[in-house]
Amino acid sequence: MSKLSILAALAALIAAPAAAQTSPEQRLAAMRERVERLEDANAIELLQATYGYYFDKGMWREVAQLFAHNGRFEYGQSGVYIGPQRIERALLLFGPERLGRGYLNNHMQLQAVVTVAPDGRSATGRFQGMVMLAEPGANGQWGVGIYENTYVKEGGVWKIASLHFYPTGITDYDLGWTRSAIPMDGPSALFPPDEPPTVVYRAYPSNYIPPFSYPHPVTGEVIELVQPRDDIAGRP
Template identity: 40%
Template structure:
């Protein structure tokens, strides 16, 4: 074999390796995106157990000024706080309660080793209770409302399956449907003041400085600027 042929074979191998790596990254990106979208669909229908099962064993949730750690903390948030409040302990939708999450504008970064990932996504939610089910009204702050928030999440590949490692959800604003976001007071009452077990439904750790709109803090970006690299 000539040196030219050897060089061409080596170049072909490099190309195949590079393309295979790009395919793995594209597949991982799509799997992470679908994982987060499936999370939203489960949450829409109050399938809280299914949501919990999307997390890794050492997973955690950052939500509205609190950090819920491990499976116990995640279950405390979804099963004991959300499920008990919104569906009375029932795992699944209840008549008259609307909770639709639209997740979009995803920026997903796969780690070089392909075993973990990070993502930034936006969430817009419409929610409310129907007038035919007045018993649901006591479970919510408003009869119908909007919510806007941002995810900065981490994911991990465990035994070939992508799972949520850290869901960092920052709900920026809430808007009573009739009043709008300009006239809806911040929901400061849902920001935790104490941790578990002093608060049986509270987080394992508090996040200092968390505020709702009209505060407009920037949630740190997990990726560098695409032009400046900073």
């Protein structure tokens, strides 16, 4: 959310017809509330983008500091880690601190949809993720997935309450999607999670769709999803 968007919203409110029959005080309060929510959305997008830059370069301490005191981190089928200290240690499963020679850990975040609660104390965010991975002695990988996250304002600062990345497809860099479908990793035996995965599913060639945290923007209806049949995941 840019400053231009905030200014445009202000202009629209100022230009609202007098037929609305509201007092100047009411209109000022409405403008103040609208600007605050737009600023919240802008702060959340900045928070999530910052997470991406830190995560890509293995800045695990800085990543963990973006989470609330009871923040939750969940990546695919690896389970849930709770609290900044546990999250920081779990991130070492993605590579050493600051990565190192031969590592690539790019997780791009696109198509942001941020929804701030009316009270401005919590929010949700959905993002499309594109992944490029490499590590010494192994072939590179491409991946895609969806982020469904929640945020909380803690001490007046927006932090990540829960980050859940759903990889929906992983493939070998050279073989490509038509000849390679790599399954997700399960929970680590070296550093087990605090909780098991919140949802069991399989990535490509299956076609699981993470539930939407926001309604249809035009109809206002909740999006009802029919997930693919999966005997292992218990979906008939």
